[in-house]
Amino acid sequence: MRADPHTVCADPATIALRGLTRRDALIGAAVFLAARPSNLLAAAPGAAAGKAGLIRLDSNENPYGPSPAARQAILASVSEAPRYAAATMATLTAQLAAHEGVDGSQIVIGTGSGELLRMTALLAIASGSGGELVASKPTYEELPVFAGKLGLGVHWVASDADHRHDLAAMRAAVTGLTPLVYVCNPNNPTGTAVSRDALESFIRSVPASCTVLVDEAYMDFADQPGVATAAGLVKDVPNVIVLRTFSKIHGLAGLRIGYAITPAALAGRFAALSLTWPNTTGLSAAIASFNDHAFLRRTRAALVGDRERVHATLDRMGRHRAVAQGNFVFFDTGGPLQQFQDRMLGAGIKVGRHFDGYDTWARVTIGVHHEVDRFLAALPRALGS
Ligand SMILES: Cc1ncc(COP(=O)(O)O)c(C=O)c1O
Numbered sequence: 368m369r370a371d372p373h374t375v376c377a378d379p380a381t382i383a384l385r386g387l388t389r390r391d392a393l394i395g396a397a398v399f400l401a402a403r404p405s406n407l408l409a410a411a412p413g414a415a416a417g418k419a420g421l422i423r424l425d426s427n428e429n430p431y432g433p434s435p436a437a438r439q440a441i442l443a444s445v446s447e448a449p450r451y452a453a454a455t456m457a458t459l460t461a462q463l464a465a466h467e468g469v470d471g472s473q474i475v476i477g478t479g480s481g482e483l484l485r486m487t488a489l490l491a492i493a494s495g496s497g498g499e500l501v502a503s504k505p506t507y508e509e510l511p512v513f514a515g516k517l518g519l520g521v522h523w524v525a526s527d528a529d530h531r532h533d534l535a536a537m538r539a540a541v542t543g544l545t546p547l548v549y550v551c552n553p554n555n556p557t558g559t560a561v562s563r564d565a566l567e568s569f570i571r572s573v574p575a576s577c578t579v580l581v582d583e584a585y586m587d588f589a590d591q592p593g594v595a596t597a598a599g600l601v602k603d604v605p606n607v608i609v610l611r612t613f614s615k616i617h618g619l620a621g622l623r624i625g626y627a628i629t630p631a632a633l634a635g636r637f638a639a640l641s642l643t644w645p646n647t648t649g650l651s652a653a654i655a656s657f658n659d660h661a662f663l664r665r666t667r668a669a670l671v672g673d674r675e676r677v678h679a680t681l682d683r684m685g686r687h688r689a690v691a692q693g694n695f696v697f698f699d700t701g702g703p704l705q706q707f708q709d710r711m712l713g714a715g716i717k718v719g720r721h722f723d724g725y726d727t728w729a730r731v732t733i734g735v736h737h738e739v740d741r742f743l744a745a746l747p748r749a750l751g752s
Contacts, residue, residue, distance in 0.1 A: 432618010
């Protein structure tokens with residue numbers, strides 16, 4: 368029987384009781400002490416990254432993570448390494464299914480939501496419809512790029528004047544042959560979001576033969592009225608899949624856990640396209656993090672608060688920007704992006720890459736508080752103002 372991942376990091380006395388050696392007990396004590404939340408927090412990159420090191424504001428990661436509970440689960444998961452991850456996966460699946468109010472078979476766990484994005488491209492190809500993927504431009508490119516490699520054409524639809532998905536134009540691009548629409552909400556790199564109501568009308572308007580994939584990697588950071596998860600739709604819409612990830616608010620990007628919430632009608636076909644197995648450490652961390660509500664609340668408050676500080680500064684400086692709903696901000700630097708990137712790098716800060724059609728715009732991830740301080744201090748010079 369599988370040991371509970373939350374209790375395998377036993378205290379030395381328990382180890383001694385099991386008749387293990389003194390050396391085992393000492394190792395156990397070291398692991399136990401290292402796993403104390405205070406020690407783990409001290410080791411957090413957000414807390415420990417010195418003012419001198421390179422500040423990485425380029426990949427929309429969350430340096431507040433992992434949560435204290437997840438750090439403990441990660442250490443404890445060492446004992447589970449010899450085992451395949453099936454039981455740990457079942458635990459996480461049951462937890463997510465209960466949270467979403469769906470059957471466990473409707474939750475598909477992936478090695479990051481990136482795997483699930485790729486599985487959706489495979490689903491579209493398997494439909495054999497011959498139609499194209501419809502996606503907004505710019506958006507997160509993992510799915511469109513992979514779809515392109517499989518020979519699935521991409522019909523790009525320009526975002527609207529507010530850099531949001533233009534749902535009316537996307538609907539107009541959907542034909543009876545379209546196998547898949549990708550909606551990234553909030554969107555990467557623009558950070559903008561469409562409302563739950565607008566999205567539901569869109570989803571219900573497309574033919575049942577067309578799957579709408581809603582990627583909610585950043586939904587936990589959204590605070591605009593009307594913006595909310597579309598996950599509940601899987602209960603009565605047969606052609607929508609919603610993706611979530613443990614890489615963003617949970618700060619577990621390196622451990623590669625994401626999940627899909629699928630309608631019962633699609634679940635089996637979708638799950639069958641999985642190519643990898645998530646690992647016990649990532650799964651154990653995800654189980655613990657999901658229940659660490661205090662950490663999630665604190666992290667969201669810190670990142671959303673600092674996102675507002677960046678917004679306010681850009682507004683004071685008169686810079687065009689999109690309305691950020693993720694853990695990053697997208698704005699017009701007013702000059703070549705490369706120049707802004709170089710100046711920021713000179714100040715020890717790495718910002719995001721270039722996006723087609725937005726040659727002067729920068730995407731900057733919200734880091735921990737002192738990193739945002741450093742970014743804001745460097746901003747006037749980097750913008751040449
Ligand atoms: C919108 C979006 N979806 C999905 C992903 C993939 O995340 P992961 O594979 O780490 O779950 C990312 C990563 O940055 C993203 O920005």
